[in-house]
Amino acid sequence: MIVDGMLRTPEALHDAQRWTAHNYHPLPVVIGTATGAWVTDIDGRRYLDCLAGYSALNFGHRHPRLIAAAHAQLDRLTLTSRAFVHDRFADFCRELAALCGKDMVLPMNTGAEAVETAIKVARKWGHQVKGVPDGQATIVVAAGNFHGRTTTIISFSTDPDARDGFGPYTPGFTVVPYGDLAALADAIDETCVAVLLEPIQGEQGVVVPPDGYLTGVRDLCTRNDVLFLADEIQSGLGRTGNTFACDHEGVQPDMYILGKALGGGIVPVSAVVADHSVLGVLRPGEHGSTFGGNPLACAVGTEVVRLLATGEYQRRSAEQGARLHAALRALREQGRLVAVRGRGLWAGIDLDPQAMTGRQACERLAERGVLVKDTHGATIRLAPPLVVGPDDVDFAIEQLSFVLR
Incomplete structure (x- = not known):
């Protein structure tokens, strides 16, 4: 699990599978640190967290x-x-x-x-x-x-x-x-x-x-x-x-x-x-x-x-959520998504199951620095922390667009 004094992802994943019940199927990412809307794995790669602990991290990591x-x-x-x-x-x-x-x-x-x-x-x-x-x-x-x-x-x-x-x-x-x-x-x-x-x-x-x-x-x-x-x-x-x-x-x-x-x-x-x-x-x-x-x-x-x-975080969710949903609707109109739902900084998107499963989309997005989670086959959820800015939203959409291509 430790190589040259540093943790390595494959060994950490192996240990996690070995010593825990298999009631989850996590993505192959081992997070070591986090701030705001971004996390860093134990190999030093950064990811935009677009799951936010299933909304437990509405205010971001370590507010x-x-x-x-x-x-x-x-x-x-x-x-x-x-x-x-x-x-x-x-x-x-x-x-x-x-x-x-x-x-x-x-x-x-x-x-x-x-x-x-x-x-x-x-x-x-x-x-x-x-x-x-x-x-x-x-x-x-x-x-x-x-x-x-x-x-x-x-x-x-x-x-x-x-x-x-x-x-x-x-x-x-x-x-x-x-x-x-x-x-x-x-x-x-x-x-x-x-x-x-x-x-x-x-x-x-x-x-x-x-x-x-x-x-x-x-x-x-x-x-x-x-x-x-x-x-x-x-x-x-x-x-x-x-x-x-x-x-x-x-x-x-x-x-x-x-x-x-x-x-x-x-x-x-x-x-x-x-x-x-x-x-x-x-x-x-x-x-x-x-x-x-x-x-x-x-x-x-x-x-x-x-x-x-203060109402600040509700406003942020509404404003950045509008940006997120406008971009997702554009992808839907281009025929690259089957359906888009949600409100604020919360979206569910249905993929064409003939193109890829939700799990495959999540793995490909993780490779491009965006963490999301699938549900019910060909659906993935987006729920970034309410502290995300417009550049973060645009980054997530760019990576999703690339994966869908």
Whole structure:
């Protein structure tokens, strides 16, 4: 693994394969350092990061304000558990609640934990507030969803890679086509307590629903006394050009499910944010997490919220996203892409599967200094950090254009 005192990529890749479970198929790149939107591998090659940790790195690698907040907190206090209150907790919860227009926050660690939390809270709310008999609460979800990979969450996944072979599955979920309001209306009955949706489906290939869909979901939930749970783990916190993807239709869900970028690319931080009328159903001992809301997480998360409060990163995403999508549409009009979707600095592009697979495109782009990730065969996703400039966007498009030729 070490040659002439230096790490080498082939040996590092071999060791990674040898000592870890093969639940990922990474590109043959071993990253050693990173700053902003750019990373450098252990052989000294630089790459534009157009994945950004699946939106966990919205503010780029090692953002100075986030690193400073983490360093300062490391010198003071890192963990207490929720058995005690620490001095960073209230600021984080208050400022995140204000960003979301809600009045209560439940901090967790990972996105999947936040989704599990949302499911539990919705069922508890359905039993205590709506009056659905205990054990009978149902939740409507969308086909093509990706909310995580815990046993409960994969129970309502329609992706065979995530689901098959991991049964028995958790009951209580109804799956309807994404973007189909009529099907959603038909699925809501007296046992339904919530509708759980991604405002834009990320893992599916950055699928944007039809105009008016989120407004229709909000209306159906309100009329049927059902909670609207918006999974904004990937789409939220500036990614789409607004603070939240729901903002594009002026929709306010009953609950925001947040993660990824909330940790600033430093620590895993997630949260469920709602009003007291929803989150207030929980009582001590009914839900928790040893590391959820720890001092280090709160210090970094608070700084993330303050970065977003200025609106700068949302504007950057909208401006550079417009540049990105204009260039992608031009490639589509030239017949070099089958389809282009997305909002802000987030795009899903479909390739001609007869020309190359998504994996092949990602490998060829990596050879040219751009890191992206494929999904579902011939689709690749672009999600650069919100700190990219116009030259970075142009560089990514130039390399994609070359690969497509």
